[in-house]
Amino acid sequence: MRRLSSMLATVPALLVLGSSLGAQTVQLTPRAPEVAVGASGEAEVTPDRARMMLGVQTQAATAAEAASRNAAQQTAVINAVKALGIVPERITTSGYNVYPEQSYDQATRRSRITGYTVQNTVVVDVWKVDQVGAVLDAALSKGANVVSSLSFYSSQSEAARRRALQNAIARARADAEAMAQAAGGQLGGVIELTSGFSESPPPRPMFEARVKAMAADATPISEGTQTITATVNVRWAFVANR
Numbered sequence: 001m002r003r004l005s006s007m008l009a010t011v012p013a014l015l016v017l018g019s020s021l022g023a024q025t026v027q028l029t030p031r032a033p034e035v036a037v038g039a040s041g042e043a044e045v046t047p048d049r050a051r052m053m054l055g056v057q058t059q060a061a062t063a064a065e066a067a068s069r070n071a072a073q074q075t076a077v078i079n080a081v082k083a084l085g086i087v088p089e090r091i092t093t094s095g096y097n098v099y100p101e102q103s104y105d106q107a108t109r110r111s112r113i114t115g116y117t118v119q120n121t122v123v124v125d126v127w128k129v130d131q132v133g134a135v136l137d138a139a140l141s142k143g144a145n146v147v148s149s150l151s152f153y154s155s156q157s158e159a160a161r162r163r164a165l166q167n168a169i170a171r172a173r174a175d176a177e178a179m180a181q182a183a184g185g186q187l188g189g190v191i192e193l194t195s196g197f198s199e200s201p202p203p204r205p206m207f208e209a210r211v212k213a214m215a216a217d218a219t220p221i222s223e224g225t226q227t228i229t230a231t232v233n234v235r236w237a238f239v240a241n242r
Contacts, residue, residue, distance in 0.1 A: 033238040035187060037176045040231045041167025045160040047152035047223045050132045053094060054081075054139045055121040055146030063098055063116040070118040073143035080138040081124055090125040119146065127155075133219040152223045161197060164230035168195070172234045180238055188237030200227040 056074040060066035078091060101115045124139075126132050129152065136147065154160065173187075180187050 033185075033240075034191060035176045035180050035183075035236045035238050036234070037172045037179070037236075038231065038233045039168050039172035039175060040229055041164045041169070041171055042230075043160040043163035043167065043228050044225050045154045045156055045228065046225050047154045048127075048129050049155055050126045050129055050150065050152050050221075050223070052124050052126070052132070052136070052147065052151075053121055053149040054124055054144045055095075055119055055148060056143055057117060057119045057146050059101065059115055059117050061115050063100075063118070066116045066118040067098065070120050074120045074122070076142040077139045077144045078122065080142040081135055084131060084135055084138060086124060086126065086131075086135065090127070092123045093120070094123045095119070095121040121146070121148070129221075129223050132221045132223075136219045136221075152226070154226060157199075157226070157228065160226075160228045161230065164197070164228045165195060165232070168230040168232045169193075169234070172232050176234065176236055180236075183238070185238050185240040188239045191235040191237055192233075193235075194233045196231045198229045198231075200229070 054077060056070055056077060058066050058070040058073060060069060081091060082088065097117075097119045099117055100113045101117055102111045103114050104111050124135060126135055132150070136150075140147075176187055
């Protein structure tokens with residue numbers, strides 16, 4: 001209660017102080033006119049590299065046996081990939097999983113382990129896009145039976161990104177100049193400029209790993225094109241004609 005009364009006691013003093021200041025006139029400076037425009041620009045690039053995930057899945061009665069088979073099979077896959085000129089630095093293990101296979105016994109109403117599955121997955125970066133089919137075929141022929149991903153990318157994406165940015169800014173400036181001229185003026189200096197980017201990757205081929213379905217012909221691969229889109233928001237000062 002003491003705290004509340006002391007707070008209330010300060011209110012009249014504040015009111016008196018406020019009334020003693022008198023009325024003051026605040027003058028607001030009008031905001032200078034501006035021209036604000038948002039625009040986008042695009043640039044296309046052809047992917048020249050690829051990244052794929054190659055897996056080997058093995059099953060056996062024991063985890064140790066499944067792991068041993070997997071190690072031999074995946075080693076053969078990696079050696080086949082290396083034989084095509086893919087350096088070890090571009091082959092990376094991305095996952096290793098061991099899990100039991102179980103079945104349910106209706107009579108005992110219990111689950112029992114019937115075996116084990118081991119899966120070892122590596123990521124391979126192929127810096128020559130025309131080698132992708134050969135790498136896939138070599139890996140599948142040596143025991144890879146899970147191909148979970150294949151994507152393409154370009155080593156020139158930064159240059160394409162800058163082209164898209166230049167196109168976006170050029171479009172924004174053209175629109176802003178048209179607006180300024182229509183309003184009886186011209187553009188002044190840039191007040192603010194922001195940008196953003198998005199990439200539309202080429203379609204990702206989907207693969208179903210079937211070892212016995214291997215064909216004699218090389219796997220055909222099409223990398224497509226990649227579109228990079230830049231967006232900009234620009235504010236210019238507006239200078240009226242005299």
